[in-house]
Amino acid sequence: MTRKALLIGAQTHGLSGVLNDVGAMEQALTPRGFDVQRLVTPYATRAGILDAYEKLAADADADDALVVYYSGHGGRLRSPDGRDLQFIVPDDYADSDEDDFRGITDVELSVLLATLTERTPNVTVIFDCCHAAHMSRQPDRRVKALLRNAPARWRPTYESVEQQVRKLVADGLPIDRRPLIGNPHAVRVVACSPSGSSWETVNRDGVEMGLLTDALSRALRETDGLRISWAALVDAIRREVQTFVASQRPEVEGPSGRQLFETDEADALDGLPVAVDGPDRIRLLGAPLLGVRTGDEFAIMRGDATSSQDGSAMGTAVVTHLLPAAAAAQLRLTPPGQAVPSDARAYRTSAAPPALAVRLPSEHPVTAELVESIVRRPMLRPAEQDVETTVEVTVDEQGGLAVRDEAGPLHLPYRPNAAGVGAVVANLQRIAQATALRRLSGDPSRPLRQSVRTEWGRVRDGRETPLASSGELLFAQADERIFFRVTNEGDRDVFVSLVDIGVSYRITLLTHSDPSGVRLEPGASYTYGWNEDRNELTGVAVSWPDGIDMSAPRPETVLVLVSDGPVDVSSLQRPGVRAGGRSATTRSGLARLLAQIATGATREVGPAPADQVRYAVQPIDFMLSPTPPPTAERAVFLVDERPARPIRLLSPRGASAGKLAVRIAELVVHRNRALGSADIRVDAVVLTGGSGGQPVYRAETMRFSNVRDGDRLPMDNVLIYHGPAEDFLDIAVWVSRDTTGSLALSSLLEERLTDPVVHGAVAEVAGLAMSAPHAAVAVALMGAGAVLVNTAYELLTGVVGPSVGLYRTSLLAQEQFGIGRHVRHPQDFSFTFCVDEVA
Template sequence: MTKRALLIGAQSYDLTGVHADVALMERVLADRGFTDIRVCADSEAGYHGMADALTTLADETKEGDAVVVYYSGHGSLLPVPPAHRGDLPGSPHHLQYLVPVDHRHSTADDFRGYLAEELTAVLRRVTKITRNVTCVLDCCHSGGMVRDMGGWRIKSVPSEVPVAAGLARSVELATGPRYPDPHVVRLVACQRHGFAYEDDRQGLFTTGLAKALEDFRGRPVPWSVMIPRIRDHIQPRVVLQRPEAGGPSGRLPFTLDVPDQPERMPLASHDGRLRVPGGVLFGLGAMDRVRLVLPADGSRAETTAETEVVAIEVTDALLDAPAIPFPSPLPAGSYALAVRVHTRHPVHIETRGAFAEALRARLASSPRLFEAADADKALASVRMRNGVAEVVDGNGLPYRHPDKALDSGSATPSARAGKVVALLETIARGERLRELTDPEDLSRLNVELTARMEVETAPGSCVYRTFLTGDEGLRAGCRYRVSVAGNARHHELYVWVLGVGLSGRTTLVTHDQPSGIRLESAAAPDADVGADAVTWDSGPVEIWWPDDVPANGSRPESVLLLVGDRQLDLSPLVAAVRNVRSEPAALSALLDEVCDGVRDSRRNATAEALRYRVFNWRTTVEPPQRQPGATTEERGERKSQ
């Protein structure tokens, strides 16, 4: 097994810190055992040089390798003139691409931008060989305004280059998958509508990434936990540059390992008050208990303290002051854990002996579960079948195939109970989200919105019908799509899609932008929404029956579309999943989440809480009809489980 990395540095259009970015990443990766590190910079970072370097990396990668693709430079989201779109059916509204150093030399026949579709395709080639792939993009795009913030700069990429050849290349590539490979961890400089900054030395995202990796050296901390630390390193310098981690971000850095981890909730301090932003969405209410965790930092050891939710302010949970003094501002990477909450779910135990006692002890310490005497009122029941623990629903259907690794001969009762309770907590989290509805208080978003879910009439037909409340009997392999629109052009709105799948797992379907995808002005307003319309649609999402769920009966499936007026990272709602087939796919083309997602210069001067609306569709899903053919991943579609 070889640890390989390709570091691309395209220092163009007055950027000054790209070479320093590449040098820093070279040191960071070499320090973590990468032995095959290739640098593509200076004149080699032209379009053909970048393309050749990525192709060579894919050609030389071997099974089991760890692979990193890193890019520092500009990214561009270039609007395609309507006249060009009319000349070439199927063309996109924007070209999304990395900006090589020879970009300005593009001609009508030679477009020198490395398209999102090209990057997606080469990464998909790599993951067919090895699943251990990480893509890091520290880039900005041409759509941003130039703002002067005390020396922080961003330069827009000129958009006068001819686009005809690039448009033709994009349409040609559209015959293949457009969506990111679900096996690629994607670390991105920030979100879609913002700005990326560098100082005279290097990019802030690359600096923050290197510091976070050093902060957690030797500790089993996944990317999903590390990304808030990266944000904390950046925000004291330029606030609201918001990096994200997409794809299977529950992995430990540069590995396939997914550690068990609790539901870490965000922790913030404003005007001397501690709060959990969006605490209502994480199931918190008044009098619930939480544990506050301040990570170790230099000479200070990790600090923990318990406290209580004293009030709900819109959607934020306000916390009582802990018994020990907490520093202000909070240390980077601080978070909260649920200790005991009001939204607890009953579990019935149908077994005896040491395992049953270990299970009761685990339930007693679970913040979201308790033992129930009545099986009819329980979320789930735990029983023994042929010496193996089994968790079943109200109809007696097992949530998972029996885990033979946890039979009495290979694990202690405590370890077996811990595995069962982890599954029960995953199911309980999903059930809590199934019940989420529009709030009736100040946390309700006061914007008129319409949303709909549509189901494909026949597999692969691309013809959809409206999903009606009470529709039953969808089958695994069916595809749906959701959309939302409203007359809210002057509001800044964000959208998330969550699926509570037939497996009981919660999937953040919009995992590529876990802090929300911004609604955009409608390209062609219709009579339903008017001239001030903002819209968004998910594209096709396939209902997937996970391999670890028995195909012995219909199962419930819920799709939630949440619209809010603030960014909020909802990735903690998604349980860590070890089965690699269970990793959720991302929603949009790779540079939707990175190259046109750059760093935001707006200052967050208030502690205003999220106001939101929820659209919730429920159905049942029948087991799949097993047929040969391409898999979801090969078609490049996203999945809901």
């Protein structure tokens, strides 16, 4: 038997940690006996990846262990009816055109995987990429998905790529070799769900890497020699990743009960090896990676025992603290004085609640009181110096205490006295409970067999607009209303509960009238937001809690808990940060987990009874903004490549590229039918955040006479903007018939600067930039851009008649403001523009 690994890294479109990802995986796999082949930028092209994949399959033998790993961008295209087409982004993706799509689709990847598993059943594939482009305000985090589905020369659509896939099938792609429901022979580790995001950032060692790869490579190195399952390993990886980004949830698909890189099954938490440190001290090797926590209890067994249930325990051990790759435990032998054999193993019998690490002020009169109060809470612990944490207690200039997370302060400061400390610690406890609940996932050893479909979306005038399960942006305004719908598509009853984790970490049972879950028969649906009195879908309002800082949007999560039996989740409900628990005992694993989150008590661990409830957890993550939504644009363009609104509004502010020059390099009029005139004008508006967030814009008009079909207009790289760029660079271009005596767009806009709407939009941004929260500034900037473009369109229509919106985009700082040459092909036109950095 040989072990082979193909490690692919396409470091494109702004990513900078991909090559480090590949290096880390090589260091993790080589000690496990893998022969590693690297395929990285600039050689990770479509053809290069396909050739390497096919060669790996051709050279494989039946008893080989194979690994395929990919780090880079992912892409996702959706059809109007909601179907998905996902793809990875090779080095030459930007060379795609309508006849040659250079992405590698999920259809092709599944066929390649089927080819591998036909040669050997021992296959592991790992994808550190995502297929939904979401954004974070943390400037050091980059999403591993394209911010826009637009390569340099051509914009793919679901229909165009699907057509190319059909052509591949017609040319011989053996699509019928794919399993209908997943590949039963391949373990598939993915960074997130299809609608989720994966991220790269600087890790604890100061190295730029993907969060999944960093956690996975560390876990593989630290568990070398241990017998654990993929399900257990990915559960540990998920906890590590969610320390940085709560909404990224790595998953494992396929035969997840397998031992790592083997086909044999391993228990989710098999017995841990024991190392003796003294007469009453031992180490449990690999424990931290398997979810072991301080306070967990273990039964110590001889090596020939099969479990902790056969009555032959030598004694017990309680974990006192965690080491990098082991857990230190206090040992109590029965009877005392026995020698612990070298093959002894430890089996967990009870589990302590997860503890939230909290950074505390190092020098403050009440720090000792904070520590004393926190250590009495089982779900809290003071953060050690090298422990990553997103929650801290801060001190203001007057000595006041406040709890702060990544988005900012959560409340006004409390006085630094006993009452203030009590309030701070109570808030921390609520955050710990909400954090633990956000990390809840299904039991991979007992998956729910029923098929349940979850939908959610906006409601306007009784009409619903579907939304993705991750990355959407909502606004806490009166007319923002949402719904959630769960449909049982299986053949047995299920019980559904909806639990909301709000922006203040408040935990609310939305299905409170059915505390044990809404019972759904096969084919039945439940819609939260349906008005029974009016017999229509009205949705429910979203709101921003009083007293919560309004400087930035905050995450909110709705968990859809689905089980095949009733489970009372009412004990979870908790008020949000500002201002308390009840225990429950049942042999349902889900109920024990929920009760532990609610009370902080330990829970027993052991074999699941035959009738134990099976359950699944489907999270819906979105961002909620405290501001009104920005003004909408009314102008329509043949090509509109602006990133989605959440990406624009949630992108970090303040990034500057110095001075940029934007030029229209070329414009070809293939057919002049839309204008019906030989004399045309081209108008352009460029808008950027400018200095201090105050918008700066420039408008240009170019005129051309006697234009015929096929004419290349003498643009001569005409300059349409030269100046500073900050945060974003908006571009709008129109083509119109020219009329005698019509004013240039710049003059038209100058005449309208006194218009209350236009003047108000610009003045609003100027005022907000100095003092308002970031969220309000971002909304105002987008609104000012919309007002400017709307005004320009109205002015052009008024003086020259109907205009053709040729091109619209918004280039972000994360994309280096699109520096480079861009070729587009709107209907009846060919259009090229350039963005250059200048001194």
